[in-house]
Amino acid sequence: MAFAMLFALSLAFLFVAYCMARALIGGFGANFATIALSAVATAASSIFLWWLTPLADFAEIFWVHVPADRRARRGQCPHCGYPHESRATCCECGRATAPLPAWTLSARPVKRMAAILVPAFLLGCVAGEAWSLLDESRFAAEHNHANESVRAHYTRPRAFPATFARMWADESSELHSEPWPDFARDRRWTPKDSALRERGLGWRERASTP
Numbered sequence: 001m002a003f004a005m006l007f008a009l010s011l012a013f014l015f016v017a018y019c020m021a022r023a024l025i026g027g028f029g030a031n032f033a034t035i036a037l038s039a040v041a042t043a044a045s046s047i048f049l050w051w052l053t054p055l056a057d058f059a060e061i062f063w064v065h066v067p068a069d070r071r072a073r074r075g076q077c078p079h080c081g082y083p084h085e086s087r088a089t090c091c092e093c094g095r096a097t098a099p100l101p102a103w104t105l106s107a108r109p110v111k112r113m114a115a116i117l118v119p120a121f122l123l124g125c126v127a128g129e130a131w132s133l134l135d136e137s138r139f140a141a142e143h144n145h146a147n148e149s150v151r152a153h154y155t156r157p158r159a160f161p162a163t164f165a166r167m168w169a170d171e172s173s174e175l176h177s178e179p180w181p182d183f184a185r186d187r188r189w190t191p192k193d194s195a196l197r198e199r200g201l202g203w204r205e206r207a208s209t210p
């Protein structure tokens with residue numbers, strides 16, 4: 001249960017990381033360099049997931065350590081719950097009645113986390129690449145079916161989770177993709193009318209001129 005949730009969370013995180021890395025790198029379509037760079041960026045972003053390593057030992061903490069501590073506080077054997085009456089070994093189960101050592105981060109949860117993260121990483125990269133390619137092929141189809149009047153400047157943002165990036169077509173029907181392509185252009189653009197400029201208006205006119 002905890003493993004499945006950890007896997008699903010890691011997979012979702014890595015999928016989003018891959019899609020965003022690919023859109024940030026820019027360029028339309030897949031090639032080896034783009035995929036490799038996106039995968040490296042995704043692997044780097046997984047550093048946040050390693051903080052969740054103790055969750056890989058969730059079952060031990062909640063089913064072994066927490067009940068053992070509760071029994072030890074009540075003067076019971078931490079293993080079976082039989083009252084130990086200050087004896088060093090339990091006369092019910094024969095094990096030591098000393099409280100369990102506290103849970104520490106050992107190699108076991110790290111190995112478990114690696115066993116969760118490696119397949120989540122591979123699956124996240126494959127799903128992210130497939131999602132990005134699907135989005136690009138949909139954009140190419142939309143561009144093909146677009147009206148002649150808008151075709152030369154056909155553009156739309158990428159699909160979630162990379163909506164900050166924009167795909168566009170130029171006059172020679174070449175397709176492009178770039179992160180935040182309009183921001184610099186918008187900042188440079190100012191309306192010709194000084195009265196509008198002072199009031200920060202004129203954006204609507206700008207949007208209707210190509």
Ligand SMILES: [Zn+2]
Nearest residue numbers: 077080090093
């Ligand atoms: Zn016992």
